[in-house]
Amino acid sequence: MRRLLPVGVALLALASAAPATPSPVPDGTPPVPRIAVPAGTFRSGEQVLVTLADWPAGTVQIEVCGNGGRRGALDCATGRAGHGQVPPSGAVTLPMVLAAPPVACPCLLRARTPTGTTHATVDLPLTGVSAPPAPTTAGTAELVVAGLRAADDSGVPGWFGLPGDLTVDLTLRNAGPTDAVDPAFTLLFGRPGQVRTLVAAPPLGTIGAGQTREYRIRVPMDVATVGRHELHGRIESAGPPVAFTVEAARHPWGLLGLAAVPFVWVLARRDRRPRPAHRAARRAGRRA
Structure with missing residues (x-):
């Protein structure tokens, strides 16, 4: 027993001297919306399953873009985009047919909310695209x-x-x-x-x-x-x-005005009724 006591005291001293491991503190940063497709190479016109994660609930638009999507909607097959609904959980898998982009690859798949406030892209190895390369201009529209x-x-x-x-x-x-x-x-x-x-x-x-x-x-x-x-x-x-x-x-x-008409009518009827004092005076006048 005497031999174990010094050992226990030493272990307690080491434990108290060891620095405490800090607990993780959430930084409050919202999750970044993501889009993913299965691995491999795809062909224009093929149907694939597109997975979204950490996405806001509501309508989502998914479209194929050529030219790396550098010019925005001009590089994307917006007219043949796919649409779907994202549940409140923010995670969904949607089937989509890969339309040919209006310009040559490199291609990507772009998902966005209808107003574009939330968007995400993923590289899309796509074959069977015969569109010409995007034109080179000295500047862009603003x-x-x-x-x-x-x-x-x-x-x-x-x-x-x-x-x-x-x-x-x-x-x-x-x-x-x-x-x-x-x-x-x-x-x-x-x-x-x-x-x-x-x-x-x-x-x-x-x-x-x-x-x-x-x-x-x-x-x-x-x-x-x-x-x-x-x-x-x-x-x-x-x-x-x-x-x-x-x-x-x-x-x-106007609806409030219509709702107030019955109350105004009742008040008007009440004002038109003779008061008790007036009624008594009328009776006395008749007796006289």
Whole structure:
């Protein structure tokens, strides 16, 4: 027993002198959305399973891009993109047919939310692409939002919560040295924090270098569109993408007015009734 005591004391001393291992502290950094495809080489027109992880819930768009996606939508087969829904867990596997990109590889697979606020890419070894290489230009188009205004054009029907239109006037200016040819345009509409409804976006056509063009966008608002709402837009050309947000509010005051009519009618009826003192005076006058 006496021999074990010094050994135990020494072990306790070593344990107390050893530095404590710090516990991991979460840094609060949100996870980075990821996209993955099976290993191997693929062929244009082949169907593959695309896996997304740590993705925001809602609609996702997946498209094949050539030229390494350097020019944005101009390098991608946006017209034949695949679409799917991501559950709240943020993880999903979606089947997709690999469309041929409009320009030659190197190719990649790009996933993004409709407005492009979240996006991710993965290299895609793709064969069977006969598209020409992307043209080399001295510069790129640089679109700038030069004007943005929204107005509720529902008129009198909107006072009663009936369907109507939100009219948005958008002015774009191309400050770059080259034309912006049919840039991809995406619109989403909804309540703040829940902007998920896709809206048909008008074709932008060609915006020449140094040119300014105006567009009028009509956003349908149904009976359920009440209170504050937002319209989110994103335009992708060969240059940097352009994003904008416009707010609008819709309050059916006419419905409140209709609801108040019965109360006003009751109050008016009460004011027209003779008061007790008046009634007594009338009776006394009759007796006299």
